[in-house]
Amino acid sequence: xxxxxxxxxxxxxxxxxxxxxxxxxxxxxxxxxxxxxxxxxxxxxxxxxxxxxxxxxxxxxxxxxxxxxxxxxxxxxxxxxxxxxxxxxxxxxxxxxxxxxxxxxxxxxxxxxxxxxxxxxxxxxxxxxxxxxxxxxxxxxxxxxxxxxxxxxxxxxxxxxxxxxxxxxxxxxxxxxxxxxxxxxxxxxxxxxxxxxxxxxxxxxxxxxxxxxxxxxxxxxxxxxxxxxxxxxxxxxxxxxxxxxxxxxxxxxxxxxxxxxxxxxxxxxxxxxxxxxxxxxxxxxxxxxxxxxxxxxxxxxxxxxxxxxxxxxxxxxxxxxxxxxxxxxxxxxxxxxxxxxxxxxxxxxxxxxxxxxxxxxxxxxxxxxxxxxxxxxxxxxxxxxxxxxxxxxxxxxxxxxxxxxxxxxxxxxxxxxxxxxxxxxxxxxxxxxxxxxxxxxxxxxxxxxxxxxxxxxxxxxxxxxxxxxxxxxxxxxxxxxxxxxxxxxxxxxxxxxxxxxxxxxx
Numbered sequence: 259x260x261x262x263x264x265x266x267x268x269x270x271x272x273x274x275x276x277x278x279x280x281x282x283x284x285x286x287x288x289x290x291x292x293x294x295x296x297x298x299x300x301x302x303x304x305x306x307x308x309x310x311x312x313x314x315x316x317x318x319x320x321x322x323x324x325x326x327x328x329x330x331x332x333x334x335x336x337x338x339x340x341x342x343x344x345x346x347x348x349x350x351x352x353x354x355x356x357x358x359x360x361x362x363x364x365x366x367x368x369x370x371x372x373x374x375x376x377x378x379x380x381x382x383x384x385x386x387x388x389x390x391x392x393x394x395x396x397x398x399x400x401x402x403x404x405x406x407x408x409x410x411x412x413x414x415x416x417x418x419x420x421x422x423x424x425x426x427x428x429x430x431x432x433x434x435x436x437x438x439x440x441x442x443x444x445x446x447x448x449x450x451x452x453x454x455x456x457x458x459x460x461x462x463x464x465x466x467x468x469x470x471x472x473x474x475x476x477x478x479x480x481x482x483x484x485x486x487x488x489x490x491x492x493x494x495x496x497x498x499x500x501x502x503x504x505x506x507x508x509x510x511x512x513x514x515x516x517x518x519x520x521x522x523x524x525x526x527x528x529x530x531x532x533x534x535x536x537x538x539x540x541x542x543x544x545x546x547x548x549x550x551x552x553x554x555x556x557x558x559x560x561x562x563x564x565x566x567x568x569x570x571x572x573x574x575x576x577x578x579x580x581x582x583x584x585x586x587x588x589x590x591x592x593x594x595x596x597x598x599x600x601x602x603x604x605x606x607x608x609x610x611x612x613x614x615x616x617x618x619x620x621x622x623x624x625x626x627x628x629x630x631x632x633x634x635x636x637x638x639x640x641x642x643x644x645x646x647x648x649x650x651x652x653x654x655x656x657x658x659x660x661x662x663x664x665x666x667x668x669x670x671x672x673x674x675x676x677x678x679x680x681x682x683x684x685x686x687x688x689x690x691x692x693x694x695x696x697x698x699x700x701x702x703x704x705x706x707x708x709x710x711x712x713x714x715x716x717x718x719x720x721x722x723x724x725x726x727x728x729x730x731x732x733x734x735x736x737x738x739x740x741x742x743x744x745x746x747x748x749x750x751x752x753x754x755x756x757x758x759x760x761x762x763x764x
Contacts, residue, residue, distance in 0.1 A: 348458045350562040360448035368435045372442035375432035379423040381415040390444040390563035440592040447526035456649040461495040466518035474517035491676035497654040502680035504659045505724035512609040512655040516572040523605045536595040545569040571606035577615045588641035603652045613658040624670045631673045691728040704748040715757040731756045
């Protein structure tokens with residue numbers, strides 16, 4: 259019993275009995291306390307200091323409000339915006355139930371079975387990280403699986419978690435699931451959600467300006483005439499032909515077109531189509547652009563981890579392109595479906611480089627895309643025989659050094675509204691390319707040496723300028739200087755050596 263309570267009882271016992279209890283308490287209140295006021299003040303001071311230290315730790319002057327802000331769950335559609343996420347950017351929010359995620363309990367259970375079969379054992383949070391779903395949802399599923407005796411708890415883990423492993427019954431079920439499909443990565447996103455995400459991030463809603471184009475092509479030398487023709491073609495968000503002599507930067511231009519539409523987009527790691535799983539995220543063609551991690555124990559962003567934020571894709575396919583690359587590929591050993599190139603390039607640019615030099619005929623390739631280019635959607639044949647409709651939302655760029663009218667007929671050229679010729683640079687532009695590239699390769703620009711190169715190896719021989727030649731010749735000179743252990747310097751002798759090698763059969 260505290261000293262204050264003891265004192266109150268003593269004061270009550272020392273007073274005469276009275277039928278009026280209010281008078282007793284009034285007298286007690288009016289009597290002089292026996293405890294030490296200075297001691298009470300010291301205790302209050304210590305309590306204030308303790309509360310102040312707690313407030314400093316949680317970053318708020320009101321401890322009650324601070325705690326309520328920390329544990330308040332984020333609502334769907336009300337996601338806290340990280341510093342590097344623009345307010346208008348599409349955001350896939352974290353689901354709270356399997357229904358919201360477009361998944362069934364059995365679909366997620368199948369992923370857990372296959373993961374534990376491959377891993378042996380894993381904690382609930384490790385399983386949650388593998389399938390990219392919130393731990394709360396996975397924990398509830400694991401409890402049900404334990405109740406069904408398909409998994410067992412091998413031991414405890416941190417933060418009220420357990421290490422799980424398959425029982426004999428669970429191992430048998432896992433093998434049956436693996437026979438159908440061995441995939442046990444991130445839980446897939448429904449096709450409907452993917453279509454909605456493409457619509458929300460569509461190129462049709464992008465209107466690049468002249469400033470956007472200048473920023474995207476800042477590292478290339480583009481003449482004003484070419485720039486004026488590229489702008490409307492990119493704004494259309496549809497197909498274009500880039501044709502002209504080799505070495506003038508058609509591929510470089512096509513690769514930079516994507517930058518004008520914005521930096522990042524969100525795509526699902528995998529898509530679920532009537533029970534079939536198709537992988538969409540491809541590290542070979544997609545560059546991940548993760549958000550900055552929040553500081554603290556709780557993640558305030560509440561982003562659906564089944565989605566990945568990538569740099570707006572630019573996929574280049576050259577002479578190796580075949581019809582198989584444009585259809586869903588199913589691995590017979592794993593039964594995992596891989597998305598075709600045009601689906602992976604959605605919301606970005608698909609460049610068909612060296613068009614006309616593929617193993618298949620140009621008619622076969624173009625006939626495959628007549629409907630998608632016109633209607634902006636495509637049909638894919640799944641491994642189970644089902645045909646599904648998917649978005650076809652990208653800029654198709656055909657790059658060739660052949661004449662377009664010699665490759666395709668008028669019906670297809672009509673569906674490619676922009677045909678842009680990439681012409682040879684002028685002498686002034688050729689000199690400017692040397693001026694731009696010299697510092698990057700460690701040279702000091704030497705105009706008399708450039709004059710010598712142009713007069714002797716171009717004008718006297720009637721040789722046309724190409725945009726790639728300044729870089730190629732400078733690399734020849736650099737390698738020659740390094741081999742001879744000479745300082746990096748532009749000289750007539752060095753250019754004679756480079757030209758002799760470079761133009762020997764040209």
